[in-house]
Amino acid sequence: MTTTSAAKLPTQTSTPEPKTKNQQIIDLLSSEEGATLDDMSKLANWQPHSTRSFMTGLKKKGHVIESVKIDGVRRYRILPSGDA
Template identity: 70%
Template sequence: MTTTPAAKSAAATEKSAPKTKNQQVIDLLSRKGGATLEEMSTLASWQPHSTRSFMTGLKKKGHVIDSDKVDGMRRYRIISNGGV
């Protein structure tokens, strides 16, 4: 099987492309311990209200986001991606 130069460059771009801010925040939320609003806002360089809005958008896309208070800090985590 031969690969075309276009296919090779597309594969190389996928591997080397940096993660978007959205994907980085989703990765934080997917961790076992989840993430605080401050951690997400700092990582993405977003204001807290923008971070909350992003989480609302995730919920609308079918993600189930849970929150718990741990040591006085609210932590959010994705517990289901709703088939997304």
């Protein structure tokens, strides 16, 4: 007769997985005040053209991105689904 040992369950850590750069940018754009191109570029450590390209990809995925100029500074924000 063979005996089987109880399978070990994977241990769960108390710290969540770190957010990807993409998710951090989306979170920043989803905030009420939005973000500038410089804010996003610094957060992700991307060049401005890469950041603009990422926003283009978000638009292609169906996100509506609002662009407003306040005191000479352009800010971008993802609009909530009902605000489009």
